[in-house]
Amino acid sequence: MPLYIYEHATNNPNCPRDKEFRWEQPAQDWPLTKCPWCGDPVARVMAPSLLKIKKFDCELKDQGFTKLVRVDEGLFENRTRRAGEPKYVDRHNPETFPILEKTIKD
Numbered sequence: 001m002p003l004y005i006y007e008h009a010t011n012n013p014n015c016p017r018d019k020e021f022r023w024e025q026p027a028q029d030w031p032l033t034k035c036p037w038c039g040d041p042v043a044r045v046m047a048p049s050l051l052k053i054k055k056f057d058c059e060l061k062d063q064g065f066t067k068l069v070r071v072d073e074g075l076f077e078n079r080t081r082r083a084g085e086p087k088y089v090d091r092h093n094p095e096t097f098p099i100l101e102k103t104i105k106d
């Protein structure tokens with residue numbers, strides 16, 4: 001069964017659950033509208049497919065994302081580097097920035 005994340009609309013100190021909690025339910029079921037423990041209104045904040053947050057760098061690249069990982073003050077590793085882009089992006093050197101124009105055209 002998919003696992004959903006719900007969020008209380010209120011801050012009920014008497015609820016045994018946190019403001020956000022996980023709730024397992026069949027995908028075809030309607031989303032909960034009330035907390036099963038305290039009865040306060042809740043809203044589903046994440047669809048099950050979004051629970052797969054971990055994306056591989058190659059997936060991001062294929063989808064047109066750019067991923068920069070900070071390695072030092074003002075220095076980032078370009079994990080989705082495309083042809084012609086340097087491996088490291090220096091905040092002070094625009095020539096090292098990812099080439100958006102190339103990403104868009106590809």
Ligand SMILES: [Zn+2]
Nearest residue numbers: 015035037038
């Ligand atoms: Zn509750």
